[in-house]
Amino acid sequence: MSELYNIIDKKKLDVVTKPISKAHGLPNECYTNKDYTLIERKKLFEDKWVxxxxxxxxxxxxxxxxxxxxxxxxxxxxxxxxxxxxxxxxxxxxxxxxxxxxxxxxxxxxxxxxxxxxxxxxxxxxxxxxxxxxxxxxxxxxxxxxxxxxxxxxIWLDLIMVNISNNEMPFDKYIKPLSDRWSKFWKNSDRDMIKHSNDYGYFKLEAKCNWKFAIENYCESYHLPWVHPGLNSYSKIEDHYHIQGLPNRFAGQGTVVYNPRLKGKEKFPCFPNWPKNKENIAEYVALFPNVMLGIHKDHFYAYWLEPKSNDLTLEHMEIYYVGDNAANSKKFKSLRKQNFKLWEDIQKEDVDIIQGMQIGRKSNVYNGGNFSPAMDNPTHHFHKWVATNIAQ
Ligand code: FES
Ligand SMILES: [Fe+2]
Missing domain, CATH: 2.102.10.10 (Rieske [2Fe-2S] iron-sulphur domain)
Structure with missing residues (x-):
């Protein structure tokens, strides 16, 4: 590991794994150094399921x-x-x-x-x-x-997952904690119904920043009122909860008031086994290192990252509905278009912010960040995952 510690002071990495009130975030080198990114490729991408x-x-x-x-x-x-x-x-x-x-x-x-x-x-x-x-x-x-x-x-929920080093546990075991958590929303038969929409099912964004910022930002709802005023008008910061208790390869948040205001008299069909008393719940979980998932009663998405370099990332959004009719028929086209636009606008708002974080990492007075002990837990979770795995 001397290679790693030639790039980053070991003390700076050790402090990341402390309890949140004593921790700092990952040091600047993890975002700015090209040699470090190669270590990350091996430890976080080739050695994991991505x-x-x-x-x-x-x-x-x-x-x-x-x-x-x-x-x-x-x-x-x-x-x-x-x-x-x-x-x-x-x-x-x-x-x-x-x-x-x-x-x-x-x-x-x-x-x-x-x-x-x-x-x-x-x-x-x-x-x-x-x-x-x-x-x-x-x-x-x-x-x-x-x-x-x-x-x-x-292949998991249409995602092509790979473990290049062939060293990880089998994928079904790797994902089991999340599958178990989401079994309260859907059964296998519901999962099998997801259908990629051909017209409004995909968009790609370019973020001039390190891929980790997208994950860190996705995990927390703290920024909602300021970065997403539109979203915050119907799903407020106080309606969100952090998702904890999963092994440290997941982190995220959920809302208890999923209620998007799409126009028109049609409504998307819902997953047949989604419980009535959970219709207003939606969850947003990052599967480290590079997938951001969103599960709702009437659609699912996988927003996955393609890291191009230490400071450039492509973000691919794949949107799925409940069956082919919802995903591709004319009847739901206007709804699909609105839902696409909703997510595209939200993700663009996030890209603007995370690009600013990349610029901030050029400052050598920044210590990696001082977390809110109440609001930044999922982000800290992810930083710990990175710090622990690159040092292995
Ligand atoms: S056949 Fe010669 S390099 Fe592929
Ligand atoms: Fe956001």
Whole structure:
């Protein structure tokens, strides 16, 4: 860990894990230092379960997407058995990046350099002229040792989760505390109903700041009255509660007055098993490191982060409704449009603020932050998770 402590004074990290009234937030280097970001890529992204996309964005066999995780080249593809597979996006021969653009691949993943070709399960199936002109095999070359390197993946609520280092507990166990918590809202049959909307189901925002600010901000409701006056008019700061008691890879908040004022006489259908006495409850939980979830009686969203560098992040919002009719029919289009706009406006308000936090981190008089012992618990929770895991 000397590498880490060459970048950050150990004392500054130790103070993050103290009880909230004695703690400071993560030091500036965690937001401004590019070498630190590489340590974070390994410890917080490769060694954990992280989201890299959604399965519904690759609906057909052969649909493929390159995805660079802080410059680590990955490839997502839907194979012939209709399953999502994730590979390192590099050719086994000379290491060239295989797929550069999103799109449909017809038969094989063909390397642009010497045309070695892989099937959708990553198996190397063609090696033209490898044994000399017109000899496509060589006795000393064992094809099966040059398949693409597959990455452990799991589809959860449409999210493509990966554990690149293949070291974490199985995903269903990893997510169980949250699944158990949300079993009071929905059953498996409700979860299976979620449908991505094709028209107003996705937006992307660019935040010129470190990815962690998005999570920290998402976890707390303290900023509501000032950053989200619109939201605060129907779901006030005092209507929110912090979500605690889950293992420290989740933090968040909930509201007891979910009641958006969408115009029109239609109402979105609700999850069939959502209890009547919980209709006004909605919960917003960050699954560390990079997914922000929102669950409501009538829609669900996954807002996942794509870190590009220490000071640039893309935010992807995926919105789901209860069944295809709610997600895609004309009848609910106006409601979908309004709901989309509502979330887009709120998330843009947050982006403005978190970009300001990135600028603040250039100040060397800032000590990482002094928390409110009452209002900042979920944020402190996340800082502790980062400090503990990068030091491991
Ligand atoms: S680098 Fe891919 S075939 Fe040579
Ligand atoms: Fe916010």
């Amino acid at each position: 989201a890299i996309g959604v399965a519904s964005s690759l609906p057909n066999i052969g649909d493929a997407k390159p995805y660079d995780l802080l410059d680590l080249p990955l490839l997502i593809i839907r194979n012939k058995q209709n399953k999502i597979k994730v590979f390192h996006n590099i050719c086994s021969h000379r290491g060239v990046k295989l797929v550069h653009k999103e799109g449909k691949i017809k038969n094989v993943i063909r390397c642009p350099y010497h045309s070695w070709s892989y099937n959708f399960d990553g198996e190397l199936i063609a090696t033209p002229h490898i044994g000399g002109m017109n000899k496509h095999t060589h006795p000393q070359f064992n094809k099966s040792k040059s398949n693409l390197k597959e990455i452990r993946s799991y």
